[in-house]
Amino acid sequence: MTFEAPKYHYEIVNDLLKGKFILRNEVHFEILTKEQDFYKAFFKESFGYELVLRKEFAYLLSKNTSEEFSKRFTVILSILCYEWNLQGRDIKDRIENGSFSVLEIQTLLENSTYSDIFRLIELKEEGIEKFLKELDQRNIIKLDNSKETFEFTKAVDLFFEFAKEIATNKLAKLNE
Known part of the structure; x- marks a missing residue:
C-alpha cells in the first residue's frame, strides 16, 4: 500500500504540529492552499485539529488545549x-x-x-x-x-x- 502525499508533506505537518504559523510568502502555504481539502481532512482525522487557512497565514486549532x-x-x-x-x-x-x-x-x-x-x-x-x-x-x-x-x-x-x-x-x- 502506498501513501500519496503532497510535496513537503512531512515539513508541513511537522511545522504545524509544533505550533508554527505558515505564512503566505512561504512555499508550504501555496501547497496548503492547493491541497486544502486533503490537509483539512488529514488533520481532522489524524489529530482532531482544525486547519485554518487565512489570506495571510495558516495554523492548527484544537478545541481542547491548555496551550x-x-x-x-x-x-x-x-x-x-x-x-x-x-x-x-x-x-x-x-x-x-x-x-x-x-x-x-x-x-x-x-x-x-x-x-x-x-x-x-x-x-x-x-x-x-x-x-x-x-x-x-x-x-x-x-x-x-x-x-x-x-x-x-x-x-x-x-x-x-x-x-x-x-x-x-x-x-x-x-x-x-
Missing part, C-alpha cells in the same frame, strides 16, 4: 499595547510597520505599570530572548540576523482577535 504559550504572548502583547498607547503611539501602525529592539521591549515590559503581571507569567526565568526565539520559530515575529531587532508578521493579528474576544466576553458578563 500556555499563546496565552502568555497575548498578555505580553496587551502590556506592550497599553504602554505604547500611554506614549501616544499608533499601535496598529507600530505593529504593522515597526521594527523593534529586543532591549526596548524588555525595558518596556520590566518598567510597565503591569510589570507584576509580566513577572507572574514566568517569562523572566526563561528570558525575553528565548521567548522571542520561540516567537520567531513559530513565525509570529521575524528576528533579524543579529537577534537584536524584530518585526511582527501577519500572524500577530490572530492574537489581537483573541484579546478582543476575551474583552468582549468580559464586557458581556459585566453587563448581565
Whole structure:
C-alpha cells in the first residue's frame, strides 16, 4: 500500500504540529492552499485539529488545549499595547510597520505599570530572548540576523482577535 502525499508533506505537518504559523510568502502555504481539502481532512482525522487557512497565514486549532504559550504572548502583547498607547503611539501602525529592539521591549515590559503581571507569567526565568526565539520559530515575529531587532508578521493579528474576544466576553458578563 502506498501513501500519496503532497510535496513537503512531512515539513508541513511537522511545522504545524509544533505550533508554527505558515505564512503566505512561504512555499508550504501555496501547497496548503492547493491541497486544502486533503490537509483539512488529514488533520481532522489524524489529530482532531482544525486547519485554518487565512489570506495571510495558516495554523492548527484544537478545541481542547491548555496551550500556555499563546496565552502568555497575548498578555505580553496587551502590556506592550497599553504602554505604547500611554506614549501616544499608533499601535496598529507600530505593529504593522515597526521594527523593534529586543532591549526596548524588555525595558518596556520590566518598567510597565503591569510589570507584576509580566513577572507572574514566568517569562523572566526563561528570558525575553528565548521567548522571542520561540516567537520567531513559530513565525509570529521575524528576528533579524543579529537577534537584536524584530518585526511582527501577519500572524500577530490572530492574537489581537483573541484579546478582543476575551474583552468582549468580559464586557458581556459585566453587563448581565
